Amino acid sequence: MEESVHLDHATLSAKDFNRLSRFIYEQCGIKMPEVKKTMLEARLQKRLRSLGIHHFSEYVEYLFSPDGLANEMVPMIDMVTTNKTDFFREPDHFDYLTQRVLPDWVRRHGSMRFNIWSAGCSTGEEPYTMAMVLSEFADANPGFDFQILATDISTRVLDKAKNGIYSESLVDPVPQHLKKKYLLRSKDRSSGLVRIVPELREKIRFRRLNFMDDDFGMRDQLDVIFCRNVIIYFDRPTQEGLLQRFHRQLKPGGFIFMGHSETLSGLDVALTSVYPTVYRKMK
Structure with missing residues (x-):
């Protein structure tokens, strides 16, 4: 069911990217420069599909709504954090x-x-x-x-x-x-x-x-x-x-x-x- 959602606009506008990057920095200290825009789009597409949202602009508006801040902030942070580790690393x-x-x-x-x-x-x-x-x-x-x-x-x-x-x-x-x-x-x-x-x-x-x-x-x-x-x-x-x-x-x-x-x-x-x-x- 999730895969049937089609993303009509699979790119973030500069305005929405800047809004998200500021939010990510404020929430978890991670810098999200312009060169990471494509990576952010790719990772957040999973959330759009999961929520049945077609546009990144719609997703950003939802994220900053009271309901979104209560329910979507943690899943969004999960998507953007990098997790690399190994047993007996270093x-x-x-x-x-x-x-x-x-x-x-x-x-x-x-x-x-x-x-x-x-x-x-x-x-x-x-x-x-x-x-x-x-x-x-x-x-x-x-x-x-x-x-x-x-x-x-x-x-x-x-x-x-x-x-x-x-x-x-x-x-x-x-x-x-x-x-x-x-x-x-x-x-x-x-x-x-x-x-x-x-x-x-x-x-x-x-x-x-x-x-x-x-x-x-x-x-x-x-x-x-x-x-x-x-x-x-x-x-x-x-x-x-x-x-x-x-x-x-x-x-x-x-x-x-x-x-x-x-x-x-x-x-x-x-x-x-x-x-x-x-x-x-x-x-």
């Missing part, structure tokens, strides 16, 4: 976490619970990688316990992350001994699907979070924040404001892990570089 970060951060943390904190945040978790590969390496560390260090918070602005990717079901090709980067321990094969072997074991899934709390919110809604400060390959989509003032909020959310001595293409150079944030793209809140 693996040296996980080595640094388990070989340097965690042993030092255990010496300083003993049996306290270790709290880590996957900020911009996409479809879940990063927090499940965290859960695997932290579980391995816990097995080798009796008394160590951890909790993972995983957030994203997109409800679509969060739904997939919560299910913890992946194709076998996506879990290729997972070492074989961890696959055997933490992945369940589907009863239907021809499906090519695996699922994260329940004991890992229950260590992760998934929820929607918008980085542009003044209050992240967290009661406790965190030991580590992973926010990798996210701030590249923001302009410098937005990056600085976000990292200052991350800084407030960290415990003294806590760490932020950034993406390898990201830098804090030139930003007014009280974090010290301790390893390539790893920064520490010293006090």
Whole structure:
């Protein structure tokens, strides 16, 4: 039924594009320059078909109506956010976490619970990688316990992350001994699907979070924040404001892990570089 809707005007007018790009920037901090107009059109066409709307102009008017702001804002943001992730992406970060951060943390904190945040978790590969390496560390260090918070602005990717079901090709980067321990094969072997074991899934709390919110809604400060390959989509003032909020959310001595293409150079944030793209809140 959805496919029968024909888009009479499959291009956004300059006026509507500018209105949408301003709105996207205000809502989630993502810059949408003119060169991304074609990409925005392509992604929003799915929403037009789903809603039975024929014109982009009609869609924009609906989006900014009271009903649209209440019901369409989240699906629209889902369509325009970029979600790219892998298991064990930038693996040296996980080595640094388990070989340097965690042993030092255990010496300083003993049996306290270790709290880590996957900020911009996409479809879940990063927090499940965290859960695997932290579980391995816990097995080798009796008394160590951890909790993972995983957030994203997109409800679509969060739904997939919560299910913890992946194709076998996506879990290729997972070492074989961890696959055997933490992945369940589907009863239907021809499906090519695996699922994260329940004991890992229950260590992760998934929820929607918008980085542009003044209050992240967290009661406790965190030991580590992973926010990798996210701030590249923001302009410098937005990056600085976000990292200052991350800084407030960290415990003294806590760490932020950034993406390898990201830098804090030139930003007014009280974090010290301790390893390539790893920064520490010293006090």
